[in-house]
Amino acid sequence: MKHGRRILAVVPARSGSKGIPDKNMQQIAGRSLIALVGEVLNSPACDWIDRRIISTDSERYAEEGKKHGLDAPFLRPPELSSDTAGAVETLQHAVTEMERIDGVTYDVILIVEPTCPFRQPEDVNGVMDLLAATNAGSAVTVSRVDTKFHPHKVLRVSSDDVISFYAEAGAGVKQRQSLEPLFYRNGACYALTRACLMDEQRIFTTTTRAHLVERLLLNIDEPEEIVLARYYAETRHLPVGYKKPSA
Numbered sequence: 688m689k690h691g692r693r694i695l696a697v698v699p700a701r702s703g704s705k706g707i708p709d710k711n712m713q714q715i716a717g718r719s720l721i722a723l724v725g726e727v728l729n730s731p732a733c734d735w736i737d738r739r740i741i742s743t744d745s746e747r748y749a750e751e752g753k754k755h756g757l758d759a760p761f762l763r764p765p766e767l768s769s770d771t772a773g774a775v776e777t778l779q780h781a782v783t784e785m786e787r788i789d790g791v792t793y794d795v796i797l798i799v800e801p802t803c804p805f806r807q808p809e810d811v812n813g814v815m816d817l818l819a820a821t822n823a824g825s826a827v828t829v830s831r832v833d834t835k836f837h838p839h840k841v842l843r844v845s846s847d848d849v850i851s852f853y854a855e856a857g858a859g860v861k862q863r864q865s866l867e868p869l870f871y872r873n874g875a876c877y878a879l880t881r882a883c884l885m886d887e888q889r890i891f892t893t894t895t896r897a898h899l900v901e902r903l904l905l906n907i908d909e910p911e912e913i914v915l916a917r918y919y920a921e922t923r924h925l926p927v928g929y930k931k932p933s934a
């Protein structure tokens with residue numbers, strides 16, 4: 688419990704990822720992405736989470752989750768494990784199953800995807816505290832958009848290679864320093880009230896708050912990002928997962 692609310696953390700980890708085969712089992716700093724998220728959710732700073740589960744269609748992923756403190760009370764059905772399955776449906780399924788199994792109602796659902804290996808317990812706490820303090824429908828961790836990818840710098844390329852600005856305002860940009868700061872969701876953590884997920888059936892609402900993370904985080908989609916994550920872990924000694932301090 689935190690802020691008087693009962694909390695369910697869901698780690699969505701379907702198998703069958705196309706971009707990176709077996710993505711969620713890829714190793715960074717000697718542990719799988721599933722292990723890393725399990726470590727963070729079981730860290731002392733996150734001991735307020737009432738239930739930590741992995742939602743997967745794979746027995747092997749379920750076993751890996753269990754080894755790292757994530758329960759796997761059900762396997763996700765195939766229709767919720769395809770490329771086209773949406774996050775909302777998958778999470779609603781997890782909540783329905785867990786409330787049936789546990790016989791309780793969860794007030795807040797945390798979405799903690801394995802694809803963010805540099806996530807730390809403070810990110811999960813930050814998003815949960817913000818949700819409670821603002822009474823928002825949801826709160827989401829974000830990072831700053833690199834100005835190279837700012838919408839006013841982004842181009843369209845037509846089939847005959849002609850360039851146009853994606854946004855009309857792009858034609859007027861003089862220096863990147865003058866661009867409006869923008870943000871993207873970095874995948875470290877989402878916190879949703881039950882009403883937001885189950886009644887409004889969405890992750891973003893008009894009250895959604897942003898918890899800004901200024902540290903370097905990666906959100907792994909492409910094979911190169913696995914290589915990059917290993918490189919950052921080794922050369923920049925970024926904290927990866929959570930390791931108990933040795934006595």
Ligand SMILES: CC(=O)N[C@H]1[C@H]([C@H](O)[C@H](O)CO)O[C@](O)(C(=O)O)C[C@@H]1O
Pocket residue numbers: 773774798800802872873874875877890906
């Ligand atoms: C909760 C949620 O919306 N998850 C979605 C994530 C996040 O948007 C991304 O990891 C940044 O957090 O992106 C996907 O993996 C994707 O685009 O393939 C789909 C997935 O449903």
